[in-house]
Amino acid sequence: MDRRSFFKSGAIAAGAAAAPALSSAMPWPSPSDAGFKPIPRRKLGKTGEELSILGLGGIVITNSTQAVANNTVAQAHAAGINYVDVAPSYGDAQQLLGPALKPYRDKFFLACKTGKRDKAEAAEALDNSLKLLETDHVDLYQHHAVTTVEDVKRIMGPGGAQEAFEAGRKAGKIRYLGFSAHSEEAALALLDHFDFDTVLFPINFVLTSQKNFGPRVIARVHEKGAGMLAIKAMAKSKWPAGMDKAQKPNPKEWYEPCSLPEQAALALRWTLSQRITAAIPPGDERYFPLAMYVAQNFQPITPEEEKHLIASAADATPIFPHA
DSSP: OOHHHHHHSHHHHHHTSOGGGHHHHOOOOOTTSTTOOOOOEEEOTTSOOEEESBOEEGGGGTTSOHHHHHHHHHHHHHHTOOEEEEOTTSTTHHHHHHHHHGGGGGGSEEEEEEOOOBHHHHHHHHHHHHHHTTOSOEEEEEEEEEOSHHHHHHHHSTTBHHHHHHHHHHTTSEEEEEEEESSHHHHHHHHHHOOOSEEEEEOOHHHHHHHOOSHHHHHHHHHHTOEEEEEOTTEEEEOOTTOOGGGOSOTTOSEEEOOTTHHHHHHHHHHHTSSOSEEOOOSSTTHHHHHHHHHHTOOOOOHHHHHHHHHHTTTOOOSOTTO
């Protein structure tokens, strides 16, 4: 099935259906099915790991049932996804992921995060995540949503969270160390302080085309030999001022995502065409089946498609004002 046919098919209608029906509505083909193509993988910096170009973001299963969480993880595994990312701030995602990942724990590269900036609090957060995720280690532990130089100073200073990260790695609770950042300034400062294994950063067509936000970080990450991971690939714009949560059609998203299906698919293809290892799609469950299809059938975005995509968001407001 080509992309145009897929967009017109019932698969997209199912992908855009209500969240509770998602997993049962989108059974994923297994490797034994004719024509099955697993989602491709790329190297993760100098770690020696290879990750699927699409990850499963834990927020996708937030506020679902254990059965839906189990089915979503099973679908991801069947599609060839081996990278999952979660954080304590994602509601009940850790509690749901723990049992769901259990049959596949050695098949997934499990990444977790903490927003705690002090050593004691970060160490406690790590142990709590390990308990909820029902595992004795995470493959990647990340400082979450680092935005300011003050954040960096707290993390890297005496008694900062970085000390807990390094102690956790020494104790075998963590394999690799990384961070996610929401500003270039913070990302570059952290990279100057320590040889992190990975960086999780917004790589988004609106931010790059309007603010030139991202290329400096990508270049520095590759210079350091770290792994480049992407968030916000399918983000489009800030919600209009004054819109409350009840009015938002995507309640899990603090930003307006790209419209389904064509703009969202092009946006993800744009991000996957950059020098990254993998991307995490939005938490809105309706985007995950489309993201799996795009990743499974990935083709680099063409110059004409890129021009069309950028023009389609000319009136978008970049989601990070400090970009």
